[in-house]
Every structure is written in C-alpha cells, then in structure tokens.
Amino acid sequence: MKPDLREALGQRILTGDGAMGTYLYQMGFPVGVSYEEFNTIRPGVIEGIHRSYYEAGARVIETNTFSANAEKLSKYGLEGEMDAINRAGVRAARSAVGADAYVVGAVGSIRDGKRRNLRTAKVIEAYKSQMHALLDEGVDGLLLETFYDLDEMLLALRIARAESDLPVICQFAVEDVGRTQDGNGLKEAFDRLQEEGADVVGFNCRSGPNGILRAIDSIAGPVGLPLSVYPNAGIPDYVDGKYAYSAGPEYFAESARRFADRGARLIGGCCGTTPEHVAAMAKALDGYVPQLGQTAKITHQGEIISVQVTRQAKPAQESPLPQRQAVREPSIVELVQQRHTVIVELDPPRDLDIRKFMDGAAALKAAKADAVTMADNSLAVTRMSNIALAALLQEKVGIRPLVHIACRDRNLIGTQSHMMGLDALDIDHVLAVTGDPARFGDLPDSSSVYDLTSFEMIRMIKQLNDGTAFSGKPLKQKAKFVVGAAFNPNVKHLDKAVQRLERKIKSGADYIMTQPVYDPALIERVAEATKHLSVPMFIGIMPLASGRNAEYLHNEVPGIQLSDEVRRRMAGLEGEAGRAEGVQIAKELLDAAMPHFNGIYLITPFMFYDMGVQLTNYVWQKARRIAAE
Template identity: 45%
Template sequence: MKQSIRDALKKRILIGDGAMGTLLYSYGIDRCFEELNVSQAEEVKHVHEAYINAGADVIQTNTYGANRIKLDRYGLKHEVAAFNRAAVRLAKEAAKPQTYVFGTIGGIRGFQKQSLELADICAGFSEQAEALLDEGVDGLLLETYYDFDELREVLQIARKMTDRPIIAHVSMQEPGVLLNGMVLSDALRELEALGADIVGTNCRLGPFHMIEALRGIPLPKKAFLSAYPNSSLPDYREGKLHYENEPEYFKKYAADFRNEGVRLLGGCCGTTPIQIQAFKQGIAELEPLESKFVAAQPEIIRVSDHDALPDSPLYKKVVSGRSIFVEFDTPRHLNTDRFFKGVKALEEAGADAITMADNSLASPRISNAAIGKLIKEKFHVPPLVHLTCRDRNLIGLQSHLLGLHVLGLHDLLVVTGDPTKIGDFPGATSVYDVSSMELIKLVKQFNRGISYSGKSLKQPTHFRVAAAFNPNVRNLDRAVQRLERKAECGADYFISQPVFDKERIIEISEAARSVSEPIYIGIMPLTSSRNAEFLHNEVPGIRLPDDVRARMAAAHGKEEARRVGLDICRELIDTAMDYFRGIYLITPLTHYSMTVELVQYIKGKERKRALQGKGARVIL
C-alpha cells in the first residue's frame, strides 16, 4: 500500500515533475494542451513517463487550464469533465506504484486580472475539482495563483470537498511579495491556516530569485514547504519563447532549496526531465531540514486605504461646492500659441480646471503630461490629465504614473480610450492590458506605495481619480451600476460624456441617487449641423436628440449655428445646475471662445443665485 504523501514528507524530500506545456510545445504542439488528453493521449502519457523516469515522485495531471473559463476560448467549455477524467487516467497509467498523482488546477486571474467575478471562477473550480477527485487523484495541486483572493476562495472550496492532501502555490512577480503587496511569509501562513497540507510558490521566478524569496520564510508549523521554479527567464527568438536548460545549475541549487526548508521540489515553465533529474541528484544524499533560523525581517511600511491622502487643490474644489472643468485638448502639431491663449482665456473666465484628453479619438497629440506640467507652472488653473488603457502596456502605464507623480500632476481621469481603428492610424495596436476599473485599482495601489508587482515604491503617490460615465445608453440603471463598481475600485468622482437632452439630465440625477461620489455632467457646444450629425452618427458614446439636430440643421451660416449651439448649452446648463454641482464643458476642436462664454454664463448664474439666496435643489 502506498504511503501517504504527508508521512513521506516527514521523512524525506520528494521531487515533483516539471512543465507539461514546455515538452508538448517542444514536440510542435501549439494548441489547447488539455484537449490532448483525448486526441493525443499517448503524447501526454509519454511526458508523464519521462518525468517519472527522471526521478519525479509527484506528477501532476495535464489539467492546468481544464476549466470552463479557459476552455471556452477554444469552444470546449462543455468538455471539462471529459478532459479532466482522461487526464487522471493517463497519469495513473504512467505512474509507478509509489508515484503520487495530483490533479492540477491553475489560477484564472494572472497579471491581467480581467473582469472575472470570483463567483464564476469558484463555480468553474468546483466543477473541475469534482471531476479530478471522482477519478481518484491522490490530492489537488493549486498552482500559479497571482491573485491571493482567488487562491483563498478556491482553497476553502477544495478543503470542504475533500480531506485528501492539497498543495497551494502562490506566484510572485517580485521575490518575496505578492501582487497585492502581501509578503510571502504571511501568504503561506494563511494558506496553512486554511487547511493546505503543502504550501509554496511556483512559476515566474528561476531558482536564484525563488531561493531569495524563501530566505525569510520560517518552516510551516503543520504544513510542508514546496517550490517549483521556472527554468530561467525566457528568451524571445524568432517569435518563440526559449528557456536555458543547464542541469548542473539545477543540481547545485537543489541543496539551497533544501536549506530553506523545501520538502517538495519540482519545476515550472521551461523545465524538462533534465532539470528534474538534476534536482533528484542534488538532494540524493540530503535529509530534510528540521529547523530553520529566520532573522527578523525589516518592516515594510505600507499605506492603508484608510490613511489620509493629501488633497490636491483641484479635488478640494470637487468636494467643496460648484466647480467647472473645461476639456481643452492639446494640439496635434507643435504650434502651441493658440492653445495657451485658450488656457489663459479660460483661466480668466473662471474655469476651475483644464482637462486634457489622452490622444482623443485615437489620434496623436502633444503629451497631455508635458502640457499639464507647463500649465501648472505658468497658470493658476490646475490641470487634470486623462489616462487611457489603450496606448500603454502595464510597463508603460506604471512608468507613466510614476512620472506624473514626480511632475506633481496628481489629478487623473481614467478612461478606456477610443479604439485605434477610429483614429489616424487604424493599423496601430490597442493595448488594453487592463480595463479602466483595473487601472483605477492600480492607481489606488500606487497610493498605498505598492507597484502592480507588489514591490514597494518606497513612498505613496497622491493621485485623485475621476472615472468616466456614459449616460447615453438605453439602460441607464446598468450604466449607474457600472459607476458603483468603479466607485468600489476607488474612483473619487465621475465625469460624464456630453449630454444633449435636458430630460436625460434629470433622469441621470434620479438614477444616480445611490452614488455618493460627485458627478460632473458633460456639456459640449455644437458648432454646426455637420458637427452635430458627425457626433450623433460616428462618435462612440454620444447620441443627440432629434430636436437638437433639427435646431442645428435650421441654423444658417456659421454665426447663427454658433449662437444656436450656445443657446442649447445654456438650456442644458440651466437644468444641470439645478441637479448637479459639477459641470464639465467640452471644447469643440479649438473653439475655446465658446467654452469661455459658457464658463462666464455659469459664473453669472452663480452670482445671481447667491444674491437671491437660491441654491441647487439636489447636488451630486
């Protein structure tokens, strides 16, 4: 009878297998690996046999992505049970009498968390775990979990489903710290408390950095420690990822893993039977570590979400009363004279902030960060810079945020960004590494002094974040629900797309009563009938009422069209001021004189109301 893995680990160090996908990929297979459990079963079985022959005591089923969410990408979400059951049978056929077969379930949320609800992830996890357990695995291996909240939830589900051993692995981008800023020792301690029998880490880090991460980790009180490093950092050659494979390097580091208390040692991305054999040889004469001295770790200073954040002058205006923001986009050329004349005119008119889009309509403009810094230096009206998800990957976004903080530009409007297909360069790539909600969370994480990888920034940023609101939709309640989710992500206030209907403004006020954060209603002057039709028919997120389009169509000549456009805005402003304290004026093209007039109009109404002692009925 096979000894339980818990008893085996008390006496000796066990060797796990290496990467399944790496070997299959090396065979020229580049598709859904989990489907191969059915279509190319012998290939999968051969991989298991290769690792067992190399010395693996513990092998994992070919089921890392065999859940309904990942399989749906291939149109295979109804094959969860079939793929998982087949995988267990193949691993068992390859196994020797003393080989432990663990059913692998991989994390869903990676670097790009996407908008995946934990409830959906947990439902998929339960379905997959049930198939693996029913087919008779010796235990479950939960691996490559970058999101600790996800691992916490699924571990609790797994523990309720079975009393068989569970291995729980977190993954780190930076040695010793998780993406949420949690230190590795705290994470492993919590996993042990939640019932994991073996706790550890896998993926992303090679042997060197993984050992560095384990140096400050005490031995678990009840569980055992495990490590599954990558082969190395990947190299990119001719469109493919390559990993260096030096068996002697792995053999040497096997003793270092033992000296940090690891009792289950395997491999992740890039590892092959060669590295697993090297690990086996490296620990051949070694007994498990029974005790470990861990020096006191320096305290990592974190900023709590509840700690006071220094308020920018602009945000003080947001929360203190009526304020007017004016969007005035930076030039698409290097002649900035007219732009800065416009800024000066808007400042003199009484605008409370100048906001600048981030390459609006996916067309290149002078950096709003550069122009924002000049406005901050030369004028007395604060800049509010927009930040899109479209143009920068995760590296660029973080670099940009750090730069904005250093420049003293602490007021942001986070938006998704128009797709590149509508801009001047339709062949350019839209990045979208993160959604707008995820970007809001990232900014707020920076405010706690933590980078996306979980690494300390040494000091917190001081950003206040506005979020976009599109009320020009059929289902306004659903749009408001999206606002509420953005508020949960950390949005401090909201700025709407332009609204051209007085009744819609009132409807927004009623629908958004549950939102406590201030809302700025977008109002944009129309310059001509052609302009109105273009906005209505071609610009995403903007719809014009028929009567507004008719009024603009009836206007003859530029001056009359300008007058009608301003009249429409004044009517909208009259309504908006009754229900909202924030007005967001959007300058059409370079026609800043129109927004100057509207700023003056709002200021005039405020003075009259002050004299009459009449305030807004409802303020949001």
C-alpha cells in the same frame, strides 16, 4: 502501499516534475492551441512526457490540466470537453508512472492576476467542475498553481476543501517582493491558507530560482506548513524565432539544495525546465540533509505530519512609508464640495504644433477654470501625449492638468510606468477610461491592449496610493492620485448605468465625469438617479459648433445623443452662427444643471477654446446669482 503525500513530505524531500507547455513547445508543437486538449487527441505524447519526468526522478507528477477549466477552454471552443480532458489527463499521468509516484491534479488560476471582470459565481462553477473531474478520476491530491492573488487562491482552496480531504498544495506566482500581487504579505497569505486547510504552500512560475529564493527569504517569521517550489528556468530569450531558457541543470541542482536548506519539501520546475533539470535536482537531493541552520522540525497534528520551518527571516520593515508634502491646493473633489467647480477639456493636437493648445489653456486659466483635462487619444485617433502636455500646462500656464488614462493603449507594465511618471511630475488628477477600440481610429491595424478594464485600472491606481505596485511589490512612498471614472447617462436603462457606476465607486473612484448631455429633462433624471452616490459628479456639457457637428455627434459618436429639439435648432447653421447657437444651448443646459450639480465639465469642440471661456464665465456669473438667492 505508499504513504499519504502529507506523510511522505514529513519523511523526506520529494522531487516534482518539470514544465509541460514549454516542453511541448520545444518539441515543435505550435503555440495558439490548447495543450490540455492533447490529453484526448495526443495522449501518447503526454504520457511520454510524464514518463520522462518519472524516469528522471520525479515522484510528484502534475496532470496536464493547468488550463483545463471551462473558462480557459472556451477560448478554443472546448468548454464542452472539460470533463473528458481532465479525466484523460489523470489517466495519462497515472499510466506513465510507477506506484511510488504521486499524481496531483493541476488547477491554474482563472483570473491570472488581471482581476478580469468575471463573475465570481462563474469562477466558482469552473473550479468546482474541474476539481470534481480530477478527484473523481483518482488523483492523490490537488495542486493550485500560478495564483497571483490571495483572494482567488482562497476561493479555489475552499472549493477544494469542500470537495475532498486529499492534500492540497497552494503555489503563488510572485516576484522577489515579499507580497502577493494584491498586496498581501507572504507570511500573512500562508497563514490564511493554513487556516483554510492548505497542506503545502509555496511558489511556482514567474521567477527563476534566485527570485523564489529571495521571496522565501523575505518571509517574516516561521511558515507552519511544508514549502513547495517550482521555479522557471530563468528568463526566456527569443533566439532564431523561438523562446529559449538559459538556466541549466547544474544550476537547478545547486538551487534545489538551497531550497531544501530553506525548508522546501517539494522541489520541481516550471517554464523552461526539462527532464534533464529534474534529473539533476533528484540526484542533488538524494539523501541530502538540509544545512545552514535551517531546521525542518516535524510536528504531529492528529494523523497529519507537517514541516515547521524555523528559519530566521529578515526583519519586517516597521517604519511607515514616507509621506510627501500635502498638495499645495485643494483637489477638485474638495473644491466641488464647497462651490461650483469647472473642468474644461482641450484635445491634444494631432500634429507637432502646440501653440493654439497652449493659448487655449492660458485663456481658460484667465477665465478661472479649475482644471484643464486632456483625453488619451480619444476616438482612437493619434494625438500628442497628454502627459507631456500636462507637464507643460503645469509649468508654463499654472493650471491644474487632469489626464485621461485609457485601457486601450498600454499593458500592465506600460500603465504602471505611465502612472509612476505622472506621480514624478506631481500630476495627480486622472480619469480612468476604457478607450475606443483601435480599429475605429486613424491606425486601424494597431492593437488594442485592454489588459485592464476601467474598474481594474481604478483599483490598481488606488493601490499605488497605498504604496503597492501593480505586482504587489511595496513602493518606497505612496502616490496621491485623485481618480475619476466616466459615466454615460445617454442610455436606455439609466438605472443599470447607475449600477455600473456604483461598481466604479466601489473600485475606488473619487469623482465622476459624464458624457455630454443635451436634454434638460435627462439632467433632472440623472440628478435624481445619482443623488445617493458618495462621490461628486461633473456633468458634461459640450457646445455644438455647427449643424453638421450636431448630426455627426448624434449619429456616429458612441455615448452621445442629442435631443430632437437641439438638432432642430442647430440644423443648417455653420461658422460663427453655429457656434453662437451652440453656446446658447450650452448655457440653457447649464441653467438646468447648476442647481443640481456643483461639478461642471465643459468639452471644447475643434479647439474653439473661446467657447469654453464664454461658458466658464457664464458658470461664475450664474454661481453668483445662485449664491445670492
């Protein structure tokens, strides 16, 4: 009878298996399907792969269940097959290998480091159901792999510990950065996992052998548990219409010994690895004694044997991140706490001529507007880059730019790159918005990205302020973003909208900007419903340009509703007459808003910036009257 997996890891180095998904891809099976479903519809294929890895020398075999939770399976309409797929995955692995092999149930991250807006209760239920099926079918342990965030790993580990006392392996997907993606140091993360009952900790995926070696070397201090490592076969390349990995078996054999020297007791492969990689590692590790002064000291804790790695790590960076000079003038958040503050929106142009835009910004500067804000391709209509215009406003006009950042147009890479560019330009006021879907804009065939929700974007921008990149990598200095959130009060259930707003504030929003409001009574209700909030609100006022403009906004633009009274007053008005009435209505709305809100957000229609100038001047006149009362 083979020993418990924990005991086996205390006695020798075990070789794990290699990739499943990328190996199926290399075999010619198409992407876009659930490879986990193969457990039930192609069990012979899965068994054959497990057998190949076993014959190559792997003695720890993962079940083909990485994405076999209800949430991931629902993308293929397979959530009802979750239990059967996981049980079949255990049976396929068990039937393909000998009695000397350990079969561990693979459980992958559900949130994938994207901080997706999934209710925690739903995540818990998905993990519980999957783990129950794997454990009930008789695995030798659980492997929690490709987790990006410590919080989700702890959540899954606690469920595993509540369900079973079998060995649990916890593997993060990290770069060579010394941190998890949510900013926790690796030593601290591993210590937390040990406290919560993990038996093995380590890394898989995302990096090749070199990246994971660097991650191990970045750990400041001893790790009190055995290490496991499952690197990718390098970075994939796209050759002749297929993805291919470059790291070969010989390189993996050499890397396996280097991992052993650093205290790894379980060494396998992830994306791009094959039975040939595993065979090379198993041969290299057969009878191998760790060298280079990395001692693997076995300690007894009750009946459990664990490995204490007493490697000398690089010293931790003790000096704080450098802080740049403070902002030369108060932020809009500081201003609005002292007095009425005006932000005016100007739409970036849809062509290459910026003269009118710059003239408008200069006129608003002369009217003493506090900031000019620019949307990010609003209504999914292509416009000039607001980051370029923001830099020009700051340099040539001398007015503060406030830049909208839409989730629609950039993935995580592009979003962080965009934010880093803004920081380099010393543009520090931003508004995080979801963004209208691309299919409704002028290029309907373009893609909507939505890697992030607005909640997640706010959190991750504030993470830059803490000196941590989206990946978890520490930055050499901290950003200083003042981050706003959008709020639409033109809804049936205002209380629910306020609850959503509270979540944005909890995510880190520093201030709020509302959609335009056209009803004084609604302004009163918004003031009452939001008076408890801890951040200032800028109430949106957009003067109407004509009767047709009013009807278009009311009937076709999401998030905007006009009162019957406003629509009646604007009906049939065009040109100067329409704009004059629009300004008068906006002044009446300002009369209703200014006693309740110091923050005023004026939205300019059709680049009629003179309307914004008139209303900015009106705010200052009324502010003086309010102060004198």
